[in-house]
Amino acid sequence: MADIADPRAVEVSRSATGALASLSLAMLLSSLSTSIANVALPTLSEAFSASFPAVQWVVLAYLLAITALIVSVGRLGDLVGRRLLLVAGLALFSAASLAAAVAPTLPLLIAARAAQGLGAAVMMALTIAFVGDTVAKERTGSAMGLLGTMSAIGTALGPSLGGVLIASFGWRSIFLVNAALGIAAMLAARRFLPPGEAGQDRGATRENARFDMLGTVLLALTLAAYALAMTLARGRFGGLNVALLGMAVLGAGLFLHAEGKIASPLVKPALFRDPVLAPSLAMNALVSTVMMATLVVGPFFLSRALGLSEALVGAVLSIGPVVSALCGVVAGRIVDRWGASAMVAAGLALMAVGCAALAVLPALCGVAGYAAAIVILTPGYQLFQAANNTAVTADVGKGQRGVVSGVLSLSRNLGLITGTAAMGAVFAFAVGTKDIAGAAPEAVAGGMRFTFAVAAGLVVAAVAIAAAGGLRKRRSA
Structure with a gap:
């Protein structure tokens, strides 16, 4: 006699699928909103009769x-409940997108983008945190791989979708699309995500489990100062950058001091001594710094050293996001099958090979060599991301999932910001001039080799951190 499916089991399976779909849409939106705005900057400069540095704040306000x-x-989210806050974040994102679409002036558009960024911060932090509430532990890697895929699709889709929308309907349409997708994601989150309860922080009683406003302000100011130090006056690290960096260092010290004094801190200082989390954050930052080098250095190499047209440069640069989108889910399934720790090491090893290939193959084989190296590097990155996210979130208590996911996402963002400035500076040093657009093709090719040799060294440092973390865990076992 054939087995009859349990209706309750079928309903649970559908709910899990719907929950994962809503989380995937939220993750896609947060990355799409960055890349789709980048392509609109020249149009916005014309529409508002503003300088290019001024309209860059449309992107910078969102990222900050x-x-x-x-x-x-x-x-x-840990304190008030993750579904409640995620739905509110999606509502804010949608409302801010509508405000951006109808903004009559550039300052109002920038303000709307900052509000949109706050909604995106909620989406990025809580989508990863929600995986533990919606997916069985043995499928965590697959879920993390799917979220990585959606992030890559958003990044890859933004420029092409934005270009079509701007050409057909004008720049306001790119924000209207964000609003429509945000509303769809909000409705899906309300329908499919488990309501849950406010997280229980084991280190604090119900009476003192309050939101740490002082820590929030100190950390926000510290991170904003660091991000501005790395992004303002790019290529010229002058007095303003040094002052902002000094403010960031001072703010970090004040933040850590304040967090050690209160009962319910924003981030427990002990988290940064955790044998799993601390190495994972360091590796995540290093790996993101390396990946940013492909976006900073790649366009100059392809256009100046290889002489490709703008259209061909865009096509070659799209290889990375496309490969990410194709291999993200596969990477997650590999993590579920072989284990997170082993796949962190495997992903980093593949990335090291990819960086070495970027330092050597493009000079030997041109565009084909560059593409081949990216095809090696990108799956390594996706495998590392899926494994690292799985390892960090596997044993985190419900009362700490939100903040741990936030810290993990922050380390990635800081790596991207640092990579923009640091790897750009390494490239300019190797080329021998800050005017890279006017540098000789041979100098740009030499800068490419040197930059990715440095990048390979950073990945090797991440491998050493992974090995040291594994050794500590074995000794404590």
């Missing part, structure tokens, strides 16, 4: 809001 607030919103 995410970076400064992602840890705080993760902690808030």
Whole structure:
């Protein structure tokens, strides 16, 4: 006699699928909103009769809001309930997108983008945190791989979708699309995500489990100062950058001091001594710094050293996001099958080979060599991300999932920000001039080799951190 499916089991399976779909849409939106705005900057400069540095704040305001607030919103989700806050974040994102679409002036558009970034910070922090509430532990890697895939699709889709929308309907349409997708994601989250309860922080009683406003302000100011130090006056690290960096160092010290004094801190200082989390954060930052080098250095190499047209440069640069989108889910399934720790090491090893290939193959084989190296590097990155996220979130208590996911996302963002400045500076040093657009093709090719040799060294440092973390865990076992 054939087995009859348990209706309750079928309903649970459908709910889990719907929950994962709503989380995937939220993750896609947060990355899409960055890349789709980048392509609109020349149009916005014309529409508002503004300088290019002025319209760059349309992107920068969004990224600053995410970076400064992602840890705080993760902690808030632990305290008030993750579904409630995620739905509110999606509602804010949608409302801010509508405000951006109708903004009559550039300052109002920038303000709307900052509000949109706050909504995106909620989405980025809580999608990863929600995986533990919606997916069986043995399928965590697959879920993390799917979220990585959706992030890559958002990044890859933004420029092409934005270009079509702007050409057909004008720049306001790119924000209207964000609003429509945000509303769809909000309705899906309300329908499918488990209501749950406010997280229980084991280190604090119900009476003193309050939101740490002082820590939130200190951390937001610290991260904003660091992000501005790394992004303002790019290529010229002058007095303003040094002052901002000094403010960031001072703010970090004040933040850690304050967190050690209160009963319910935003981030427990002990988290940074955790034998799993601390190495994972360091590796995540290093790996993100390396990946940013492909976006900073790649366009100059392809256009100046290889002489490709703008259209061909865009096509070659799209290889990375496309490969990410194709291999993210596969990477997650590999993590579920072979274990997170082993796949962290495997992903880093593949990335090291990819960086070495970027230092050597493009000079020998041109575009084909560059593409082959990216095809090696990108799956390694996806495998590392799926494994690292799985390892960090596997044994985190419900009362800390939001803040841990926020800190994990923050380390990635800080790596991207640092990579923009640091790897750009390494490339300029190797080329021998800050005017890279006017540098000789041979100098640009030499800068490419040197930069990715340095990148390979950073990945080797991440491998050493992974090995040291594994050794500590074995000794404590």
